[in-house]
Structures are given as C-alpha cells and as structure tokens.
Amino acid sequence: MKVTIVGAGAVGASCAEYIAIKDFASEIVLLDIKEGVAEGKAMDLMQTATLNGFDSKITGSTNDYSKTAGSDVVVITSGIPRKPGMTREELIGINAGIVKDVSSKLIQHSPDTVMIVVSNPMDTMTYLVHKTTGLSKNKIIGMGGALDSARFKFRLSEALECAASDVDGMVIGGHSDTGMVPLTRMATRNSIPVSAFLSKERLEQVSEDTKVGGATLTKLLGTSAWYAPGAAVSSLVHAIACDQQKMFPCSVLLEGEYGLNDICIGVPVILGKNGIESIVEIELNDAEKAKIKESAEGVKKTNDLLKL
Numbered sequence: 001m002k003v004t005i006v007g008a009g010a011v012g013a014s015c016a017e018y019i020a021i022k023d024f025a026s027e028i029v030l031l032d033i034k035e036g037v038a039e040g041k042a043m044d045l046m047q048t049a050t051l052n053g054f055d056s057k058i059t060g061s062t063n064d065y066s067k068t069a070g071s072d073v074v075v076i077t078s079g080i081p082r083k084p085g086m087t088r089e090e091l092i093g094i095n096a097g098i099v100k101d102v103s104s105k106l107i108q109h110s111p112d113t114v115m116i117v118v119s120n121p122m123d124t125m126t127y128l129v130h131k132t133t134g135l136s137k138n139k140i141i142g143m144g145g146a147l148d149s150a151r152f153k154f155r156l157s158e159a160l161e162c163a164a165s166d167v168d169g170m171v172i173g174g175h176s177d178t179g180m181v182p183l184t185r186m187a188t189r190n191s192i193p194v195s196a197f198l199s200k201e202r203l204e205q206v207s208e209d210t211k212v213g214g215a216t217l218t219k220l221l222g223t224s225a226w227y228a229p230g231a232a233v234s235s236l237v238h239a240i241a242c243d244q245q246k247m248f249p250c251s252v253l254l255e256g257e258y259g260l261n262d263i264c265i266g267v268p269v270i271l272g273k274n275g276i277e278s279i280v281e282i283e284l285n286d287a288e289k290a291k292i293k294e295s296a297e298g299v300k301k302t303n304d305l306l307k308l
C-alpha cells in the first residue's frame with residue numbers, strides 16, 4: 001500500500017504521522033513545492049520509527065511527481081489555510097489553481113488511485129477534481145465530515161460530561177461555518193439518544209459550537225487546525241487501505257441521492273478498497289432536509305465561482 005500526501009505543511013505532516021503510527025502503509029510519500037520541506041519532514045518522521053514502533057517507509061520529494069508513481073491513495077492538502085476572521089470560501093482564488101494542477105500531475109503517475117481532497121473550500125475543491133481529472137466518482141473523496149463528526153462527538157461529550165468514546169454522532173452537509181448539519185436527533189450515548197440527557201437548548205449550543213469548530217481553532221491558533229484533520233484523513237486512508245467497509249460522512253458527487261445533483265457535499269458513505277463502495281441514504285426529517293437543501297445552495301454558490 002503506497003500513500004502519497006501532497007502538501008507537507010501542518011495537515012499533510014500530521015496525516016503522514018498518524019498513518020505511520022497506525023502502520024498499515026508500506027510506503028508514504030510526502031511532496032511539497034517548497035524546496036527540502038517534504039524531505040526534511042519525511043526524515044524527521046522516519047527518526048520516530050524506532051520510538052513509535054512502525055515500519056512504514058516515509059520519503060519526501062520537492063515537486064518530483066515520478067516519486068508518487070503507483071500510489072494506491074493520494075491525499076491533497078496543498079494550498080493556503082485561512083487566517084482568523086476568514087471563511088474557507090475565501091481561499092478559492094488561490095487553492096483552485098493549486099488543486100487543479102496537483103490533481104492532474106498525480107493522475108499522470110497514478111491513474112487508478114483513490115484521491116482524498118482536503119484543501120479548502122473542500123466541497124468545491126472535490127467538485128473541481130471531478131470536473132477536471134476524469135477519475136471515476138467512487139475514487140474522489142472530500143474529507144470534512146469525518147473531522148466535523150469528531151468535533152461534534154467532542155462537544156457532545158463535554159455537554160454530557162462523559163468519555164468521548166461513549167458518544168456516537170454524525171455531521172453531514174457542506175464543510176463550512178454555516179453549512180454543516182450535525183444530526184443531533186440521531187446522536188447517542190451508548191445507544192441512548194442524547195436528547196434523553198440534554199435539553200433542546202444545550203443540544204442547539206452543541207450544534208452551533210460544532211459548526212464553528214474550525215473557526216474557533218483558527219482564532220486560537222492564528223491558522224487552521226491540523227491534529228484532528230490529520231487524524232481524520234488517516235482514518236479514511238486506513239478504511240480504504242484495509243478494506244474496512246466503514247461508514248464516514250464524506251463529500252462525494254451526488255446524482256439524485258438526497259434529492260441533489262451535480263454537487264459534492266457530505267453524506268454518509270461506506271469506504272473500502274474501491275474508495276466509495278456505496279452512498280448511504282438515511283431517512284431525514286423535514287427540518288434536516290431543509291438544512292441539507294440550504295447547505296447545498298451554499299456549496300453551489302461557491303462552485304459557481306470556479307472557472308471550469
């Protein structure tokens with residue numbers, strides 16, 4: 001199993017570290033445009049191998065895509081992150097050009113790869129990859145919902161004053177400050193609906209805190225987050241590499257599912273060796289359907305800014 005990560009910045013390096021620690025990939029290639037950075041981070045990570053007990057081989061490359069040849073999974077984290085006060089959508093001007101260029105170079109060397117898009121605005125970047133690479137739709141996956149769901153579960157565990165591992169829940173919709181749809185109605189603590197423990201108002205607060213999870217961290221850090229994003233990406237790569245048939249909300253091309261067409265947005269999917277094995281259509285109530293529709297309208301507005 002060979003995994004390439006383009007962008008050896010905060011998220012790319014964190015993702016490489018988690019993949020290495022999980023020890024399921026034989027080879028991890030980090031590639032960056034900045035001279036020496038990917039090589040340096042790869043060497044630094046390799047020097048943790050004996051400490052962390054992994055056998056994955058990590059190498060770095062400054063913009064030499066021949067080193068990425070034959071990758072089973074590629075991850076795109078190249079691009080600029082937002083600064084406090086910005087939205088993810090404001091990154092489109094710079095990141096669209098980077099994602100288009102990087103994805104086309106990756107495909108030249110790994111035509112059958114599964115591509116995971118992380119760069120923001122992620123749903124629109126995933127749509128751009130669909131429009132420009134010719135990869136089949138099961139092989140293009142946008143990462144956002146896995147991270148947003150992890151943040152949702154964290155916020156729920158805070159509210160419930162319980163261990164995070166007690167909590168289950170999912171966030172669907174666009175990966176944006178206003179477009180996320182945390183499914184509070186379906187969230188549980190050990191199979192008991194969280195509404196049995198938390199008031200409507202407290203659940204509303206959890207939902208709002210989840211939606212601005214990325215913005216909250218950006219304000220604290222001065223740039224966007226990387227540990228949970230890196231861990232979330234590594235979970236998707238793991239599910240594909242080990243054919244786990246595991247469910248995650250991911251941004252995928254919809255063709256009628258959830259009443260939506262020609263858009264990439266977060267919905268539950270099953271991940272396995274073919275990338276997206278299937279899209280899971282869950283029964284939403286009227287309020288949830290309205291939220292998804294509104295979220296999709298927001299994503300479409302951003303997609304319209306693409307020069308396709």
Ligand SMILES: NC(=O)c1ccc[n+]([C@@H]2O[C@H](COP(=O)([O-])OP(=O)(O)OC[C@H]3O[C@@H](n4cnc5c(N)ncnc54)[C@H](O)[C@@H]3O)[C@@H](O)[C@H]2O)c1
Pocket residue numbers: 006007008009010011012031032033034037077078079080081082091095098101102117118119120122143144147175223224225226229
């Ligand atoms: N989808 C998500 O859930 C999620 C989560 C976190 C961050 N992000 C996004 O991921 C992106 C990266 O964030 P970060 O914090 O790692 O930023 P960063 O600045 O730390 O790293 C980005 C890296 O990309 C490299 N790069 C830029 N153009 C390149 C190119 N053409 N080819 C190869 N490498 C190139 C840069 O040199 C840099 O090292 C941002 O767009 C951010 O908004 C998305």
Ligand SMILES: O=C(O)C[C@H](O)C(=O)O
Pocket residue numbers: 081082088120147175213214215217218224225229
């Ligand atoms: O918030 C950001 O801009 C980065 C990322 O999308 C996140 O949710 O952490």
